[in-house]
Amino acid sequence: MMTSSTMNQAEWVPDKDSETSLAADLKSLFKITVLVANVVPVFAGFWLAAYFTEASFAANIDIFLLVMIGSTLVMGGALVINNWYDADIDLIMSRTQSRPTVTGNIPPRTALRIGVATSIAGFILLMFTTAEAVQFAFIGWFVYVVLYTMWSKRKYTLNTVIGSISGAVTPLIGWAALAPVSHFAPIALALIIFIWQMPHTFAIAIRKYDEYKAADVKMLPVVHGIEITKRQMIIYTACLLPLPFYLFSLGTAFVVITSVLNVAYIVLAISGLFAKDNVKWARNMFLVSVNYLLIIFVMAIVATLPWSG
Template sequence: MKKDWLPSSQKDGTVLLANEQNTSTLLSDLKALFKANVLLANVLPVFTGYWLALYFSGSAFSANWDVFLLTMIGSTLVMAGALVINNWYDVDIDTVMDRTKNRPTVTGTISLKVVLTLGIAFSVLGFILLLFTTIEAAIWAFVGWFTYVIMYTMWSKRRYTLNTVIGSVSGAVSPLIGWTAIESGFHIVPIILFLILFVFQMPHTFAIAMRKYHEYKAAGVAMLPVVHGFAMTKRQIFVYVACLLPLPFYLTSLGITFIVIATVLNIGWLAVSIYGFFTKDDQGWARVVFIYSVNYITILFVLMVIVTLPLFG
């Protein structure tokens, strides 16, 4: 039956369904383009850094709404811009890997020229907004952007296993952006937040690389498990998780509750990493490490906010 012969109500329903499908596809494409999960994961540390800067400086949240909005929107735009440029540059790798082959840069639903333009525009706009907070916040944002886009994406990712270290630096500066929008970064709290995020990202990323070993190998990405094998990767995961153990004790100003919970989380993760030396199910174990790492960092940074809630008291 031709569509012209359908009743008008049925035609309208068909058009509405098509519009909904197009909208759903567009949202899915944008979510993939901006790596929504990664972007949201980096926004939380920015907020935590900002919040703690207010707490330790004795400033009121309500008196700094303008700075808060500029910081959160500006940092989000910078990070989104970096992630979009990463998608633009890595289109050849993404074509090979199963987990990335549906990105709009691969399927062609969004042209590479548009993607690059978006990445640059978002980055520039984000830096401009951050300059209305403090120059130091903009500098830390640039450090993160430059490390991720140039040092990680364009230089080290395909060549050296050091790419994980470099990529971890870019993610670790996020709380410094939030903190320095209010206070100078020369303070023990933002420095420890940086170290926690930096160290955490190593076993987190190694676990992903183990789970996607065959994809990274096919794409020619120099991840640690691909170049040096699972045994070396397990040892590295254990070492980096062990390095997290002393870090909460530098944050005694956050109280005993935080120290205890953070230490329990660290010991739990260390136990999981040790179990890796005995299991034969490497993929199953890597999945556990990945899930633990995601929950670990989320709980830790949310907890930092919760234990300082008297800011509003």
Template sequence: MNKEGIPSPLKDGLDAFSKEKNTSTLITDLKALFKANVLLANVLPVFTGYWLSLAFSNTSFSANWSLFLLTMIGGTMVIAGALIINNWYDVDIDTVMDRTKNRPTVTGNISLKVVLTMGIAFSLFGFILLLFTTIEAAIWAFVGWFTYVILYTMWSKRRYTLNTVIGSVSGAVSPLIGWTAIQSGFHLVPVVLFLILFIFQMPHTFAIAMRKNNEYKAAGVAMLPVVHGFAMTKRQIFVYVACLLPLPFYLVSLGTTFIVIATLLNITWLALGIYGFFTKNDQKWARVIFIYSVNYITILFLLMVIVTLPLFG
């Protein structure tokens, strides 16, 4: 029995539970601050770009471990830094929107000063690490960072529906970071990877904007469905998905298996896009488009790695 009248074993148990809860809260806050899902989605193309660059230059993966670690850690830190700064800047918007109101910048679990310091520190360390790979890789990382932080977050997001186009550029450069750590980016493969990621992000983001239309409207964010309505957004989704159709055929070097699977994925997505013109449940349809888009890009970029495995045999 301690002076608070609580038996010692029970007190120890309560302390342990409190510590576990605090640890759990911190992990949850950090995942939200780093936008864990978005971060992972952007890191995969960095890896795929690096992997394909090795494959197409007949370079050994095992002989370049240090370069691989510098590229992946540096690229991840730059992307994380940009996402953290986005959280810092968008705290007023996040306070209004239901899906973001539990971020630590809103709840106050992590102070805005600490968040900004983290964002700058991660960005700088990431750039420094990438400079130990190639200058071109660092330049592409800066292009992505500047586009996302300055042109998207601070300039266009609240003002123009073109914010989605601008934001898509930042995500599309990620495979170029990986590719140019090995060789020059003036090659058809990284250009096509850029186009696939750029175009994919448009219907993906439009689907999110449709699902969260009321929240974006309340926050004053100029997303396409908020400004021009669902009918226009559905047409835009269809057009952008259609633009994906020819791109796998520019990657013939990846083989027939890749082209066939990628084309089937594109046709399926296009069919879902067409269905949107006839459905009466826009929210359900937008959710399907969102889920499909996430799986689409994951499968596609993992498939690029799988079909090139024999090149390392």
């Protein structure tokens, strides 16, 4: 359990002239950038489910809104709880010291209440879609909050693998809201996200090596070294190579472009073995990884745009 003895336990009453600061604190509390990155695959999953099942997108707009808002709330709630629980180690790491759970702008008790209430609201909305969508959302929430945040993050280097499961279920939530997850397309997308998160997270861990070490977070480069981490990044990027071919139904252009991205990604990963500046190389890996996933999902949607659903 996180320590909060140095934080203000008073109820959160924002000053009347603090609207800008409040907005910034809420963005940080909900980790808006991470949240948006997780919402895009939900949209892609729903869109592709409508495409492959030849369902009318317009006729299912109510389900679309429910799954988008509901999943956003569930994921947002999980991220807030993560901020609440990690306030003690966030205090040590410079990149997280401005979070409102660290500064005290939002007291721990208030943050926890926001996280729980937001999560519950999200699950309630998802219950108006399908039971399968709720199940996938719960798996993602439980893995991120309990298995990753509260159990493995501070104990085992496998925390990255465990945390990756929560991100991988996002396209499954979107798909399941409209159709059973019996098609390989959503599974392939989930596998891409799962594997992609490993080199992506390792790149962050190398860049912020000193901070993770100071906070005693069991990231792979901290426990087993940067060179071993580099070799694992090569293996994971190589595992991405065959996955576009399982999505050949999205068109030749999709497969070709994603395959080129995969080759470029693995070449950059291999170059890390010869890098003299690990931080600079890890920064490039991080930037490529962020754009990689965005391009993959945007292309999956664009490839189906001629569809009139």
